[in-house]
Amino acid sequence: MTAQPKTSILFVCLGNICRSPLAEGVFGHVLEEHGTRGGFLLDSAGTGGWHIGSPPDRRSIAVAARNGLDISGLRARKIMADDFHRFDIILGMDRANVADLQRIAPAPTRAKIHLYLDFAQGRASDVPDPYYGDAKDFENVYRMIRNASESLAGRLPDRAPAPESGQASSTM
Secondary structure: OOOOOOEEEEEEEOOOOOHHHHHHHHHHHHHHHHOOHHHEEEEEEEOOOOOOOOOOOHHHHHHHHHOOOOOOOOOOOEOOOOHHHHOOEEEEOOHHHHHHHHHHOOHHHHHHEEEHHHHHHOOOOOOOOOOOOOHHHHHHHHHHHHHHHHHHHHHOOOOOOOOOOOOOOOOO
């Protein structure tokens, strides 16, 4: 049986410590709930390099933990030139991220760059940066990302391999 190719998605925000690692973790969790995690390669990055190697912001880790997710093992990185060729879809958390991505992307790869909420839900809205906010702002961002992740999971083709003969597929 030939394995189907994975769909690769890169979530991008400014510093890769608040929104994009949260989106990576939440979307991965939603895929697990749907039983399709194996069909996707997920990652996150920032357009800036201030936090390279750092874990997500403690408030992103906390809101994820309150919702049953552990994103503490993720580490910030800056987007690299080869990311534009490695990923099928690149999702910027806000319009400024999308503009930065389009500015630095090689011309033939610009079509794969989208505003996250627009691509996931058809709403041309930004996921606000909660960095200078409080726990309530992080909770609001979590809810936005969770809702968008549910929508996105429903829109993307299921790339998970079919179960072997005699095995039931798992649905959570």
